[in-house]
Amino acid sequence: MITQEYIITAAEGMHARPATNLIRLAKTFKSVTKLKKGDKVIKLNSILNILSMGLKGGDAITILIEGEDEQDAREAINKFFNGELKHL
Numbered sequence: 001m002i003t004q005e006y007i008i009t010a011a012e013g014m015h016a017r018p019a020t021n022l023i024r025l026a027k028t029f030k031s032v033t034k035l036k037k038g039d040k041v042i043k044l045n046s047i048l049n050i051l052s053m054g055l056k057g058g059d060a061i062t063i064l065i066e067g068e069d070e071q072d073a074r075e076a077i078n079k080f081f082n083g084e085l086k087h088l
Contacts, residue, residue, distance in 0.1 A: 001066040002074050006081045007058065014055035019047050025076055031067025033077070 008014055014022075026033040026044040033044045037059060042049040055061065065073045 001064060002070050004063045004065070004074060004077070006061050006063065008055050008061065009057065011057040013057050013059070014050060014053070016047060016051065019050040022050065022077075022080060023047060025080055026073070029065075029067070029069050029073040029076070031065050031070045031073045033073060034064040036062040036064060 010018070023044055023046070034041050035044055035050065035053065036042075037053050037055065040053065041064070042053065044050070053061075063074075063077055065077070067073070
């Protein structure tokens with residue numbers, strides 16, 4: 001299992017468009033990908049799951065990835081958080 005911590009750097013936080021893109025990205029891999037904030041953990045398979053977290057700019061989150069292609073998933077998710085989400 002891979003765990004990776006991120007800070008939501010976009011001032012707008014994680015709203016519908018980036019949440020949808022993150023879910024689409026996670027679904028391209030066989031690994032199970034989850035998002036954790038505090039004690040709450042959700043699967044990255046539903047926009048409602050992500051929006052229910054109420055992620056705002058400055059929030060610390062952890063992405064958990066487990067499966068046969070977890071390294072590839074980690075690289076893609078890193079690009080997402082360091083690219084698309086940062087520049088919203």
